[in-house]
Amino acid sequence: MKVKVGDRVPEWTLERVTPERMRTVAAIFRDPNPVHWDREFSERVGLAGRVVNQSPVNLGYVVNMLLAWTGPASLRRLRVEFPAPVLDGDRVMAGGVVKAIHSEGGRRLAECEVWLDRQDGQRAVQGIAVVELPTGG
Amino acid sequence: MRALIGHAFPGGHYRIEPWENFLLTEATGAERLPDGLAHPIHLFHVPIAGVGIGISELFELAEAPSDASVTIDYYDWEFFEPLRESLRYTMRGGVREHERTPHEDGTIVDSLTYCIEVLAEAGQVVARATFRWHFWRFAE
Numbered sequence: 001m002k003v004k005v006g007d008r009v010p011e012w013t014l015e016r017v018t019p020e021r022m023r024t025v026a027a028i029f030r031d032p033n034p035v036h037w038d039r040e041f042s043e044r045v046g047l048a049g050r051v052v053n054q055s056p057v058n059l060g061y062v063v064n065m066l067l068a069w070t071g072p073a074s075l076r077r078l079r080v081e082f083p084a085p086v087l088d089g090d091r092v093m094a095g096g097v098v099k100a101i102h103s104e105g106g107r108r109l110a111e112c113e114v115w116l117d118r119q120d121g122q123r124a125v126q127g128i129a130v131v132e133l134p135t136g137g
Numbered sequence: 138m139r140a141l142i143g144h145a146f147p148g149g150h151y152r153i154e155p156w157e158n159f160l161l162t163e164a165t166g167a168e169r170l171p172d173g174l175a176h177p178i179h180l181f182h183v184p185i186a187g188v189g190i191g192i193s194e195l196f197e198l199a200e201a202p203s204d205a206s207v208t209i210d211y212y213d214w215e216f217f218e219p220l221r222e223s224l225r226y227t228m229r230g231g232v233r234e235h236e237r238t239p240h241e242d243g244t245i246v247d248s249l250t251y252c253i254e255v256l257a258e259a260g261q262v263v264a265r266a267t268f269r270w271h272f273w274r275f276a277e
Binding site: 014021022024025028029030031032033034035041045055056057059060061063064067072073075076077078079080081082127 | 164166170171177178181191193196204207209210212213215217
């Protein structure tokens with residue numbers, strides 16, 4: 001796998017974020033925050049009845065992009081912030097660009113700037129990821 | 138709140154069940170990973186549950202005014218080995234830092250940084266989750 005600084009990570013897109021998946025995640029996480037599963041609460045707090053996707057799942061979309069690129073066991077680090085929420089019905093696109101490549105213990109690591117954007121251009125996730133490049137990278 | 142700095146969680150164990158990995162991976166829109174690999178998204182809830190607490194308890198510890206008064210600042214996830222299904226992991230961790238930010242309208246934001254390590258049965262650290270949450274205390 002040939003990778004160089006400036007390369008774009010192949011994008012990963014989810015056409016529609018669904019409330020059903022948020023409920024599954026809330027149950028597994030045991031997350032009591034009603035913004036993830038209660039439309040009436042969402043209405044009361046000004047979100048027009050749209051529930052809010054869990055931030056780790058937004059990060060999960062970025063992870064999916066990275067694993068599809070460098071392999072299922074390649075992730076080494078993620079440090080991200082969440083400047084905007086993702087709501088049910090949103091379309092999201094994960095992207096990234098290689099900022100540095102270095103070696104560590106015989107492994108080649110790529111440091112990437114990564115992000116997740118909503119269909120309206122709002123950035124929902126931004127940060128840095130480190131992945132191990134496949135042999136030959 | 139400052140008294141929470143250094144607070145250690147009870148510690149404990151966690152095993153990622155295959156059904157849990159299936160459902161959570163599917164919830165991200167991804168295909169199941171091969172060879173018993175767990176989706177990295179597990180590094181959110183596995184450390185919290187495994188260290189002997191829960192999200193609700195983290196809210197209570199910080200005296201969150203409501204479940205909806207909590208927002209996330211950042212996550213820093215480090216993987217020294219990939220997480221896998223059906224392995225017994227041990228967790229240890231606690232509260233690392235606290236910062237209080239007063240706003241002009243009287244709102245106070247307490248920001249707490251947590252750090253939890255995930256250890257394999259042989260004792261090596263396989264992953265570390267560091268994360269900071271904001272607890273918003275709005276003026277009356």
